[in-house]
Amino acid sequence: MPDLAMPWDRARALAAGVSAMPGTERVLLAEAAGRVLAAPLRAAVPAPAFDTAAMDGFAVAGPGPWRIGGRVLAGGPGWVGELAEGEAVEIATGAIVPATAEAVLPYEECQVDGDLVRGARKTKDHIRRAGEDARPGDELVPAGRIVTAAVLGAAAQAGAGELTVHRRPSVAVLVTGDEVVTSGLPGPGQVRDALSPIVTALVTRAGGQPVAYHHLRDGAGLLRTAIETTDAEVVVVTGSSSAGAADHLGPVLSGLGARRLVDGVRCRPGHPQALAVTADGRWVVGLPGNPFAGLVAGLTILEPLVASLAGRSLPAPATLPVFGAGRPYPDGVRLAPVEVSGGQARILPGARAGSLRAAAMADAVAVLEPDWVTGSSAAVLPVP
Ligand SMILES: Nc1nc2c(c(=O)[nH]1)N[C@H]1C(S)=C(S)[C@@H](COP(=O)(O)OP(=O)(O)OC[C@H]3O[C@@H](n4cnc5c(N)ncnc54)[C@H](O)[C@@H]3O)O[C@H]1N2
């Protein structure tokens, strides 16, 4: 049989290359962390909004010594009128600097003698001038940037109450398998569902919104109906991806007339994975049932797909020297769990497609090319 499977990097690039979902939403700053700006953040007010003292001390005009005429505090009224030459006001950091003041002398650089203050002005005037950081309308952060803590702070500083962000793709998980149980201890012939927690973590990290979770018994009709009726932009199907009598995903996708973009990937483990688009424009991602295979398939296609639908551009994975007893896969890539420290990755022994024991100790999964030998470099994808 010809190998129709796609090279690993092509499958990942394909998923990372889809367009952001159409439409945007306005969200309160308190709810915007991790979202992606769909419009630039612009300044509504000058920053600083007024000439501001940058030090506690005395605002002075003209040459010294200066006669202290009063005091201004942050948040209080500004000094009434202009400061005449030879006059000073005691001033707090953050207070409005009087018009015509030329500098703020920090307490440490002056001597006070009754109502007179003496000191030498240094090169810095310790005044933050109105508008020196931004003028109204300036673009502070471009569209496409993830809303980090600093973006949130900058938005608040700029006077914004809400941000315009990309929509989050909704993701539903269909866990297939008669042997799968969703809670408690598995009985004879049963396994606990290990994949939906992995999918939830990957989807959340990528900026998607897990909205539904269904366990399906094996059956082509059940799977078809579930895919047809699931109200989510991305439908993840776990299991059912391989060649067995109960592995229905391929025939169901064909029956639905879905367009198959990926039908197998040249990697080990995790090769039976799928990406398709239904006639009504929903995405279907097929992940293999073996849990470690499901995790690496999720890193390959699901995470990049959700990130790009959410408007994020996925950075190229970091590359590190990888040490250990890896077994390159001659026809594609081997995905190996690694621990990362000191700028190096070390392969954790004992990885198997059906076991998460090594992966649970891993910081990342390394992508070993066929010519990889211990100590040579490989891309590493962090485990969420
Ligand atoms: N004749 C062939 N058989 C298999 C092939 C193949 O190419 N030809 N590929 C093997 C590989 S590799 C994988 S991976 C699996 C993929 O299987 P499916 O995606 O069809 O999944 P299942 O057959 O339903 O289950 C496989 C395995 O994983 C367990 N499982 C399933 N779902 C879960 C879950 N949610 N949580 C935990 N464990 C799960 C299931 O009990 C099986 O043990 O196919 C190989 N066979």
Ligand code: MOO
């Ligand atoms: O490739 Mo399977 O996905 O090894 O267990």
